Amino acid sequence: MSKIQLLDELLGQYKLWTLKLRNASQGIENNILQKDSSAKLEEKIMSVGISSLLVYIGTAIVGLFGVATGGIGVVVLFVIGWLVSRYINKKVFGSERKIENIRDDEKVLLQRLKEIETKHKKIRDEMNSKPLIVNFTDYLKLRREFNEFVNLLLTYNSSALALKYRYKHSLVSDKYKLQVSKFDEIYAHKHRR
Amino acid sequence: MEELIEKLKNIKNATHSQYEDTVAKYSYDEVMRDLKEAGISKDDLSEDEFQELLDEQIKKSKIFAKGAMTAAGILLFLEFLG
Numbered sequence: 402m403s404k405i406q407l408l409d410e411l412l413g414q415y416k417l418w419t420l421k422l423r424n425a426s427q428g429i430e431n432n433i434l435q436k437d438s439s440a441k442l443e444e445k446i447m448s449v450g451i452s453s454l455l456v457y458i459g460t461a462i463v464g465l466f467g468v469a470t471g472g473i474g475v476v477v478l479f480v481i482g483w484l485v486s487r488y489i490n491k492k493v494f495g496s497e498r499k500i501e502n503i504r505d506d507e508k509v510l511l512q513r514l515k516e517i518e519t520k521h522k523k524i525r526d527e528m529n530s531k532p533l534i535v536n537f538t539d540y541l542k543l544r545r546e547f548n549e550f551v552n553l554l555l556t557y558n559s560s561a562l563a564l565k566y567r568y569k570h571s572l573v574s575d576k577y578k579l580q581v582s583k584f585d586e587i588y589a590h591k592h593r594r
Numbered sequence: 595m596e597e598l599i600e601k602l603k604n605i606k607n608a609t610h611s612q613y614e615d616t617v618a619k620y621s622y623d624e625v626m627r628d629l630k631e632a633g634i635s636k637d638d639l640s641e642d643e644f645q646e647l648l649d650e651q652i653k654k655s656k657i658f659a660k661g662a663m664t665a666a667g668i669l670l671f672l673e674f675l676g
Contacts, residue, residue, distance in 0.1 A: 413634065413638050416632045416633055416634050417632070417634060417639065417643065417647075419632060420628055420629075420632055420647065424650055424654075437657065437661075439656075439657045439658075439660035439661050440661075441661055442660045442661065525632060525633070526633075528633070529632075529633035
């Protein structure tokens, strides 16, 4: 492959990579802000499940004593189950966090995330608008920014997040780190062994 | 995503396959728009690369659609309980 062909290929890969970086960045932001619109549905299903289970178990236990649970008893058990499920849901799913209500270190993390994404979008736009400029410059500086950001991700204190998002933090961080490795492969033409 | 909400509201009595088609078509258009913005032609991508982008977008659209359908009252009976 000639150098010109290789350069063209790497330019194409870089542009494509900016889209993947954006997806990985959105994943981190949505997770810290607990933005998952599907969670509402999951919460409702869990509430119905827990409430129904409590009705089933409650009527079975009462039945052991030879007492039939009437309509009101079932409703009371269901309501208790519903209240218990709301407490569990709050711990597991939490609710969407407003940017103004998060901790300062979280604000810094999200700000750095956005800055890095914007910087690479700008580089991509320059590649598209000025095809003859010297490409793939400032690698060390860009790599250092990624290193610093990955450190922020690794030291992030997720205690303010609901359980679902605490668990997901490592998953979205791994996706982001994968894109940092891809950046090396494309921008510095480094290959992983 | 607002456009997707509107489309889903209009097809809330649709079959599962119609729902899937709407999400897939919306996701395809979104990916094409992203590629255009990034200065990439679909022909420059391999099938696998394009499919990877499309799969990611479909996943995002479906997550959003679930929330939108709940909000739009498809699961209204559950909302009453909540």
